[in-house]
Amino acid sequence: MQLGILAVNGGSSSIRLALHESDISLRLLRSDLISCSRGRDADHPALADRLIGWLESRSTDTTIVAVGHRIVQGITHTTPARITPALLDELRRIAPFDADHLPLELALIDSIHHHYPQLPQFACFDTAFHRDLPQVARLLPIPRRYQAQGIRRYGFHGLSYAYLMEELTRVDASAAKSGRIILAHLGNGSSLAAVSCGRCMDTSMAFTPAAGTMMGTRSGDLDPGLGFYLAQSEGMTPAQFQQMVTHESGLLGVSGISSDMRELLAQQSTAQGAADAVELYCYQIRKWIGAFAATLGGLDTLVFAGGIGENSATVRQRICAQLGFLGIVIDHAANDANSAVISTEQGTVRVRVIPTDEQLMIARSVSVLLQAGTA
DSSP: OEEEEEEEEEOSSEEEEEEEESSTTOOEEEEEEEEOSTTOTTHHHHHHHHHHHHHHHSOTTEEEEEEEEEESOOTTOOSOEEOOHHHHHHHHHTGGGGTTTHHHHHHHHHHHHHHOTTSOEEEEETTGGGTTOOHHHHOOSSOGGGGGGTOSOOOOOHHHHHHHHHHHHHHOHHHHHHSEEEEEEOSSSOEEEEEETTEEEEESOOSSTTOSSOOSSOOOSOOTHHHHHHHHHHOOOHHHHHHHHHHSOHHHHHHSSOSOHHHHHHHTTTOHHHHHHHHHHHHHHHHHHHHHHHHHTSOSEEEEEHHHHHHOHHHHHHHHTTOGGGTOOBOHHHHHTTOSBOBOTTSSSEEEEOOOOHHHHHHHHHHHHHHTTOO
């Protein structure tokens, strides 16, 4: 009988699951995606029920010894931890900090505990990678009294970034340890992080994962006056504004067609909305790279990851096309082949494509805690 660790990566409307052997190899045994309609509270019980169905139907030759959850918002938590009643109470208290993710994550934890009360569960916090942000990067330019309420830049996609840095250390330890690095996690949720000598110096997402660059359905950064204007002109409520900027904007909103970059690339020659969405997406990522290069005082390594970053040679090329002044020169054949290194020797910046694996990072964290006797 195999022993396994289940990694649960709950998004706003889907769950990515990965079952790994609990020995030192953490060999992947099974991986699945459970989806539901987009981001509604009513879908959380349905997703939780489907997760329990998945657990009950799994192969009987594996006994799950622990479950690890990606928890998007951790506030003060900077290390993985066993989920206790006290931690659950705290997560429920801070659920308004990220209403798109935490309610589903809590529903999944509660459902597993209800059906398997003796199964230990662990929280792996997506904000932990950014815990050492410099004060100037943490601050938001609003009245200082809000800092006491925990309103600051937190940053997200931390499990992905931690994995990318581990992989970069494996293939180029010197660059990971002492270089100036920009990590670009580009997918339905997109963000970038600036890393210097292994420390995160800045990141595009801020108080919530809705900030930063445009994404599949999220607007990213907007003029804050827009909310007031739409409230005055259309009677838009805060909840309606949140729905619009989180679920109806980004690639979907600009294109009027889809949030899927593959579909937009296929239609960009015939649909102006698709062309505009692709162009704006690449333009904004390029701006963030330029800004973070300024933050770092230069650039040595650029890493693409995420569903778009790993798989779309066209998007990578369009992002990098005007970054030659930074020392980025793309090898078109390598880029088209999705090679591990897609830059030429003529450039001073090494551009890499590294497939990310948040679920493996969850399993690794849980394994460490189990070995330390935390369970």
